[in-house]
Amino acid sequence: MIPKLKPIRPELLDHPSFQQALTLAGEHAADVDRNGRFPSEAIEALRAAGAMSWLVPRELGGAGASLDEAARAVFELSRRCASTGMIFAMHQIQIGCITRHAVQSPWFADYLKRLVREQRLIASATSELGTGGDIRRSIAAIHPAPGAEPFLRFEKKATTISYGASADDLLTTVRRAPDSEPGDQVLVLTHISEMKMKQTDQWDTLGMRGTCSPGFELEATFAPDHILPAPFATISAETMVPFSHILWSHVWLGLSSDAFDRAQNFVRKQARQTPGTTPPSALRLSELSVHMAQFRAMVESALDEYVELTARGDRAALSTVGFAVRINNLKISASEAAVEACLGALRVCGVSGYKNDGPFSIGRNLRDAHSAALMIANDRLYSTNASLLLVHREGK
Amino acid sequence: MNTISVQSCSTAEDIRDQLRKIVKDHAGLNLPLDKIEDSTDLYRAGMSSQSSVVLMIAVEAQFGIEFPDAMLSRDVFSNIESIASAIEAIQRADA
Numbered sequence: 001m002i003p004k005l006k007p008i009r010p011e012l013l014d015h016p017s018f019q020q021a022l023t024l025a026g027e028h029a030a031d032v033d034r035n036g037r038f039p040s041e042a043i044e045a046l047r048a049a050g051a052m053s054w055l056v057p058r059e060l061g062g063a064g065a066s067l068d069e070a071a072r073a074v075f076e077l078s079r080r081c082a083s084t085g086m087i088f089a090m091h092q093i094q095i096g097c098i099t100r101h102a103v104q105s106p107w108f109a110d111y112l113k114r115l116v117r118e119q120r121l122i123a124s125a126t127s128e129l130g131t132g133g134d135i136r137r138s139i140a141a142i143h144p145a146p147g148a149e150p151f152l153r154f155e156k157k158a159t160t161i162s163y164g165a166s167a168d169d170l171l172t173t174v175r176r177a178p179d180s181e182p183g184d185q186v187l188v189l190t191h192i193s194e195m196k197m198k199q200t201d202q203w204d205t206l207g208m209r210g211t212c213s214p215g216f217e218l219e220a221t222f223a224p225d226h227i228l229p230a231p232f233a234t235i236s237a238e239t240m241v242p243f244s245h246i247l248w249s250h251v252w253l254g255l256s257s258d259a260f261d262r263a264q265n266f267v268r269k270q271a272r273q274t275p276g277t278t279p280p281s282a283l284r285l286s287e288l289s290v291h292m293a294q295f296r297a298m299v300e301s302a303l304d305e306y307v308e309l310t311a312r313g314d315r316a317a318l319s320t321v322g323f324a325v326r327i328n329n330l331k332i333s334a335s336e337a338a339v340e341a342c343l344g345a346l347r348v349c350g351v352s353g354y355k356n357d358g359p360f361s362i363g364r365n366l367r368d369a370h371s372a373a374l375m376i377a378n379d380r381l382y383s384t385n386a387s388l389l390l391v392h393r394e395g396k
Numbered sequence: 397m398n399t400i401s402v403q404s405c406s407t408a409e410d411i412r413d414q415l416r417k418i419v420k421d422h423a424g425l426n427l428p429l430d431k432i433e434d435s436t437d438l439y440r441a442g443m444s445s446q447s448s449v450v451l452m453i454a455v456e457a458q459f460g461i462e463f464p465d466a467m468l469s470r471d472v473f474s475n476i477e478s479i480a481s482a483i484e485a486i487q488r489a490d491a
Contacts, residue, residue: 136445181426181442233439237470319470321449384445391452391468 012069013076017049026080032210033364036203038166039084039210042077046088047119053112055095060109061116067096067243067310071250071303078254079261082368083210085254087121087163089247090211094122094171096243097187097228100310101235107225111189115169122189123167125218129157133377136236137182141175145221153221154188157200162213165199167192172218173232185232190220207367238318242306244376245331249299252338252372259345259365260292266349266360281348288344295337302330321392328381328388335372342366411483414458415476422454423447434477439470448473455479461486 012018025042032039046052055070056062070092078085095115102108114120126135140156154174164170170192173185196219203214228235263285270279305326309317317323342365346353352360412434420429423438424447432441443451451473456462463472467482 176440181440183442183444184440231440233470316469316471317466320465321452321468322465387446387449391449391456391463392465393462 012051012054012063012065013072015049017045018051018073021045021049021051022076022080025077025084029081029084029210029364032081032083033207036205036209036212038163038212039081039087040166042081042084043087043121043166047121050116050119051088052091052119052121053095053116055092055099056112056116057099057103060103060112062112067246067307068303071247074247074250075254075257078251079258081210082251082255082365083208085251086208086211086248089251090124090162091122092247093240093243094124096239097171097235098189100239101230102228105225105229107223108189108228118168120168121163121166122169122171123161123164123192125156125158125161125164125170125172125216127159127161127215128173129159129215131182133380135173135376136185136233138173138175138185139182140172141178141180142186142188142227143178148221150224151221152224152227153219156218157215158218159215160213161216162211164192164197164214164216165212170195170218170220171228172220183233187228187232187235188220188222189226189228190222194222195220206370207364208371234319237324238315241324242318242327245327245334246299246303246306248372248375249302249330249334252334252369253295253299255365255368256292256295256338256341256345259342259362260288262353262360262362262365263288263345263348266352281350284344284348288341288348291337291341291344295334295341298330298333298337302327321388322394325385325388325392328385331376332378332381332385335375335378338369338372339366342369408480408484411459411480412476415455415479415483418454418458419451419476422451424450432476434480435475437474438476439474455483459483459487461490 021042024045025039028039028041050063051073053062054065058064074085074089077088098108098112103112128139130139131137140154142152142154145151145153154172156172156174168191170190172188172190174188175182176184176186198217200215200217203212267279267281267285270281342362346362346366349360349362352358353362355361356363416429416432419425419432419438423443425438425441425443427441452463452468461483463482463486472478472482
């Protein structure tokens with residue numbers, strides 16, 4: 001087994017209810033993957049553990065957990081089932097956006113209390129048909145609801161909404177008003193039971209099959225206080241992007257660590273068959289352990305930087321070009337590192353790794369890892385950083 | 397683009413007027429010059445992240461300065477007034 005991530009206070013992660021969620025995530029991972037179905041057993045167990053509201057402040061009834069703890073939970077879940085880990089990560093990203101940018105609003109404070117009681121699951125609709133994958137531009141806009149003022153409404157064609165059919169609530173990006181520029185966006189929280197949602201395609205994918213992320217056409221009518229008070233640009237820079245890149249990286253580190261564990265078990269099995277000699281695959285494993293150490297260090301240092309900046313309330317630092325470059329670098333490198341780790345484990349395990357069954361199978365890990373480069377396409381981030389590096393000077 | 401040496405002799409009003417022209421030319425807004433106030437939120441007016449980088453480069457070239465990383469931020473580049481304050485701070489530090 002690879003060394004664990006640094007210790008974290010044990011109340012949440014060592015609690016039997018969370019351990020039960022981990023067990024269920026592992027037990028159902030193969031079936032979730034095979035059938036491309038929502039991992040309902042593990043998510044229900046996470047609800048029972050109160051994990052949906054871990055990041056909600058204590059004064060609103062939550063656990064007041066830190067991003068470290070959420071990240072560690074994402075890592076542990078993803079070692080068993082990366083789809084479950086990704087769903088949990090995405091939910092925590094939405095919670096992060098609300099707790100860091102909307103708790104001063106009475107409506108959102110009440111909403112979070114309700115979320116704690118009901119352990120509601122939040123999905124997000126940031127993608128949109130016609131924007132070319134740029135979530136910082138919207139076509140859909142908020143309009144007055146005809147004959148129902150002051151209520152508002154929006155319609156949006158989202159190209160992908162992860163676990164949209166299983167979530168309770170939805171955070172959607174839209175333009176602030178019909179005459180707003182594409183980049184003048186806000187986030188709106190709506191209850192799915194009060195919306196019209198029409199699924200527009202299927203989610204039959206290579207990997208991350210349990211996230212169930214097809215496209216949807218959305219229609220919602222809502223009161224004005226469902227709009228997060230901060231502009232989406234601010235929420236995106238200070239919270240959504242860093243939370244996403246950090247928590248996604250923990251998903252990829254988790255699924256890669258599982259692949260490493262499988263490879264190590266394979267080498268040990270070979271060693272036991274020929275006591276006294278080191279199997280040839282051991283050399284490959286030692287190469288892989290170097291890669292894993294670098295991968296882990298990269299993910300941990302990004303988490304540490306963000307936790308430190310947020311702990312001292314340095315919001316200005318989070319919107320600098322330098323931070324944007326670094327947090328984009330994390331996503332690019334972690335997504336590439338995950339595929340490399342799974343390929344390395346496959347090389348160690350050989351045919352046993354290539355088989356879809358058995359304890360040394362690497363197939364699901366590798367297929368899940370390939371999604372990493374596509375979630376906010378790495379080419380888009382390379383292009384963004386190419387532009388940012390025209391002004392950013394490392395070390396200044 | 398003309399590069400003008402203005403580091404120490406520019407007045408507060410000069411800086412803002414020059415910035416208004418740079419914003420007009422580089423921020424990618426659909427606004428005429430006289431609609432760009434010192435306090436206009438450039439991002440809400442349509443400046444993308446990409447355009448903000450172009451604006452940063454143009455301001456550095458025009459004023460012959462280099463912004464430290466802490467000033468290359470969304471807050472600083474969100475309106476002419478805050479960009480002007482940042483330029484003045486750098487000019488004071490260099491003086």
